[in-house]
Amino acid sequence: MRIRATVAAVSGALALSALAVPAAQADGSSSYRTDVAKVQEAAHAATGKTAYTGNTGPSGEPYDLDVTFSNIKVNAGKAIPVGTTKQVTVPVTYTLKHGSDVDITADDFLTGPYLYKGSFDAPDNTLFGDYAASCTATSATAASCKGNVDIYPEELFNSDAGAWKAAALAIAYNGQDPDDDDIDLSKVGIADQGGFTSPNIQRYSRLTVNASPEPVKKGKTVTVTGLLSRANWDTGKYAGYTVQPVGLQFRKKSSSTYTSTLKTVKSDSKGNLKTTTTATVDGYFRYNFAGTSTTPAVKATGDYVDVQ
The missing domain is CATH 2.60.40.10 (Immunoglobulins)
Structure with missing residues (x-):
């Protein structure tokens, strides 16, 4: 089965969550992708952007988390060739800045990079990592982060070759269970920022x-x-x-x-x-x-x- 992790093609957070997981990760070894997709779609749906409307998932809307990103570097600036069978793990580094009320050391605080094709508001395709990034505090309100974007060939179509953009997000669950279908998203904070340079993904x-x-x-x-x-x-x-x-x-x-x-x-x-x-x-x-x-x-x- 081919998989395309595009938010534009589905409605509802749960539908997106299911599609966002490559077959290689469907064994439950990491729920990071599905958890992120659930909150991300709810946040975008709340803005009224057409690519994310029709949310039929959990109640509430995530609040804006006081987190910003900068200095995103994808694969050390080198192009990313992807074949037909092997997973490609792409290293990403970035800087995270946060408000004093955001605890980035909390067990249920997650951040990670991702790549998207097309516009940030309505991407044609998105590629996440299998696991959240790790961050090291550099001050009371800043951290240096390292993560991966894991690319599986079954996530891609030929039209995806060429230019992509980079983004990063952060989610504070604040005690909410991301696996709960009745999660109260109004208690969950999210920061989602795109428009960063990424090298091309190539065939x-x-x-x-x-x-x-x-x-x-x-x-x-x-x-x-x-x-x-x-x-x-x-x-x-x-x-x-x-x-x-x-x-x-x-x-x-x-x-x-x-x-x-x-x-x-x-x-x-x-x-x-x-x-x-x-x-x-x-x-x-x-x-x-x-x-x-x-x-x-x-x-x-x-x-x-x-x-x-």
């Missing part, structure tokens, strides 16, 4: 190369084929990345450095690559893809050709 890429014939006589033609593919989140498989420029490079057997691009080849309608070159000396051929905003750069492992 993981693969690149192969094969140079033939092997061996080959000096001055004869070498045919170099390959395949440029990337994760297809819609199908859970890899598919060819079409009509993309890919550089052909060469390094001599005696060298550890590849030359500048010999020529540029475009992948065909199935992601295949094919070109020819002249054999001169023993060495390795490889394809080199520079990457795009939705797909990371990748280099093929060099294929050796013996020139006789």
Whole structure:
């Protein structure tokens, strides 16, 4: 079953809570995602924003918690490639500032980062961590926090590749049980702040190369084929990345450095690559893809050709 943790597609806090949990976490090892989703949706529904209306969950509206966030850094600023099967854990650091009446050391105070696609008021998709962040006080009203966003490929669609934004939230339950269907949310405080920079989430890429014939006589033609593919989140498989420029490079057997691009080849309608070159000396051929905003750069492992 594919899962999309988008608040725009469902109504009611309980419905959102169920959808927000990837299959890998459905065993109850962490209820953080579901607990956060319940309170977050109720808070947004109270503002009248259309993406969160229709709340049929617990009574009451959470109050505004005196907490703000800054200095959010996602994955040390590096792009986030995601394949088709493996969970990707993305580290996030941020600063939390709070009022003197907010006890961030309370057992039922939770904070954590998340990523969202589209607008903050009506996101197309949201990605949370499996567990709350941990914070270390730096003053009486500030703390340095570290958390993760856990990305599962089944949460993503191909249209999600590219730009995302970062956000953070904090919830003070104040003795209320988040697992209680009759929780009084008016006694629960929430702070939710977005608009922070995040690196792109990308469809993981693969690149192969094969140079033939092997061996080959000096001055004869070498045919170099390959395949440029990337994760297809819609199908859970890899598919060819079409009509993309890919550089052909060469390094001599005696060298550890590849030359500048010999020529540029475009992948065909199935992601295949094919070109020819002249054999001169023993060495390795490889394809080199520079990457795009939705797909990371990748280099093929060099294929050796013996020139006789």
